Amino acid sequence: MYIAGQKEMQQMDHYTINNLGLPGSVLMENAGAKVVDEIKHESPKQSKILVLAGSGNNGGDGFVVARRLFDLGYDVLLCLMVNPDRIKGDAKIHFDVYVNRKLPLLYFSETSIDTLTYKIKQADVIVDAILGTGLHGPVRKPLNEVISSVNECADDKMIVAVDIPSGVSGDTGKVEGEAIKAKKTITFVCPKKGFFLNQGPEYIGDWKAVDISVPISNAEKLELDLPSVITKELVKDSIPARPANGHKGTFGHVLVIGGSSSFIGAPIFTAKAALHSGAGLVTLAIPESIYPIVASQNPESLLMPLPDDHGYINQSAIDRLSNQLETFDTIAIGPGMGRIPNGEQWMASFIRKLDNQQLVVDADALFLLRHHLDNMGNLKGNVVLTPHPGEMARLLNTNVQEVEESRLDIAATFAPKYNLYLLLKGHRSIISTPENEIWINPYGHDALSKGGSGDVLTGLVASLLAQESKPQNALIAATYLHAKAGETQAEKWSRHGVTPWELITGIKEEINRISGD
Ligand SMILES: NC(=O)C1=CN([C@@H]2O[C@H](COP(=O)(O)OP(=O)(O)OC[C@H]3O[C@@H](n4cnc5c(N)ncnc54)[C@H](O)[C@@H]3O)[C@@H](O)[C@H]2O)[C@@H](O)CC1
Ligand SMILES: Nc1ncnc2c1ncn2[C@@H]1O[C@H](COP(=O)(O)OP(=O)(O)O)[C@@H](O)[C@H]1O
Ligand SMILES: [K+]
Structure with a gap:
């Protein structure tokens, strides 16, 4: 519509x-x-x-x-x-x-x-x-x-x-x-x-x-x-098909890179959201100092402990990662990663190692990548950025108020300019594509306003991409499912009570509902 x-x-x-x-x-x-x-x-x-x-x-x-x-x-x-x-x-x-x-x-x-x-x-x-x-x-x-x-x-x-x-x-x-x-x-x-x-x-x-x-x-x-508004019918057509004879390789392998000593939960939420929405395999690459906690919380993911300094992934992690990058269809980078020391350099090296993997960039990875935007559009794989208004303001070197006042114009300009997909989050999130197509999500409310909510969304986007959804379809479906999960879980637990865990449950309930309709 x-x-x-x-x-x-x-x-x-x-x-x-x-x-x-x-x-x-x-x-x-x-x-x-x-x-x-x-x-x-x-x-x-x-x-x-x-x-x-x-x-x-x-x-x-x-x-x-x-x-x-x-x-x-x-x-x-x-x-x-x-x-x-x-x-x-x-x-x-x-x-x-x-x-x-x-x-x-x-x-x-x-x-x-x-x-x-x-x-x-x-x-x-x-x-x-x-x-x-x-x-x-x-x-x-x-x-x-x-x-x-x-x-x-x-x-x-x-x-x-x-x-x-x-x-x-x-x-x-x-x-x-x-x-x-x-x-x-x-x-x-x-x-x-x-x-x-x-x-x-x-x-x-x-x-x-x-x-x-x-x-x-x-x-x-x-x-x-x-622009178009996201509707249930549109989402129904955007959920990836699942052949009954598929195997875990059919449904894609997501790599989540994130976590630091202060933010242990974020990459876990991302990985769980990816698995619970259909990704075949999820590997969680985290600093080795938080490995025991993450491992105990997340037996269903594969784990890749990365060398770290003071709780942040360090430069030599690039080598460890680069040997294996070709295994992954989609990489979600940023949740809980923090502003790693020399992070911009880290990011520049990381991007150079990419081949045709699709990339979802969130949280502090957005900050660390802000000077490399011109290079992002030249990558072989699709690139999706998922900033909240504060992160968008940093990408544009402006303030949150300016972003909020011109959300639609910003989304319309940014994605074609850098040849990437943008999900500008917030109350009424906006999706824009390199071809300047735009969708607005009319769903969701303050039940989603809790730390970890964005990490769940990142995992969901990465999962749908890994299942071979087109980027715009992955973004349309993810934004809707995430927001609807917030609404329906709030009916059960109140708007105050919804946490990232309930969101993950709500997302799979929503997928079930929409697939059954
Ligand atoms: N044939 C059409 O174009 C149709 C129009 N439709 C209706 O027409 C509406 C638009 O009609 P109009 O373009 O006539 O505009 P409006 O009916 O919104 O208002 C125009 C009038 O409001 C006054 N006005 C504007 N700003 C003001 C302000 N800040 N304070 C006080 N007065 C102010 C203007 O002086 C003008 O007299 C639509 O919202 C819709 O409801 C529908 O009837 C469908 C068909
Ligand atoms: N009031 C609200 N209405 C609709 N969506 C909201 C609201 N508050 C938060 N959200 C959604 O919740 C998510 C929060 O993401 P983010 O700010 O990155 O959180 P975090 O970094 O803590 O995970 C975004 O998808 C945003 O659109
Ligand atoms: K009116």
């Missing part, structure tokens, strides 16, 4: 109206009807419904919603937020129908914020059709006061946003002033970029994209380069 910004939505709407010949007022009727379908499923007939409508096309959708709800027998009141002479075009058609039918209507210009607040308090359902993708800048007075009044009364109400919560930018997800905190957002054609960026995720609630007869194929006709 594609994700569009404000301009691209406009282009797709206009193409439908001007090239396909479907009038905008029909699209608006469809849009309103679809919102009503959602509301009627969740709201008993006696619900009091207040529809707040602005002057643009989003308000136009609101007029349709109010009329259709009235016809279904709901106790509905439409409140027009602006002077009626500002309503134009398709919205005017539907406003006139509403007025001609003499349906319940309150003009905000003829009342006070106190009266409106009273109406807001009385309602069970509030439909936000104040502003849609036409928002520019912070919501101005007095609409900002209305929005803040809705949010103050929101606790026991269903707040349904039409297309996007008013005040949230469809392009960036930024909220510069007030914005509606929706419980549900019914969005048209496809989700908007802002749902997954900046503050957007905090405002949209549960979202659903509905068809309004704007064909999604318009995106291809218009040659729009749109």
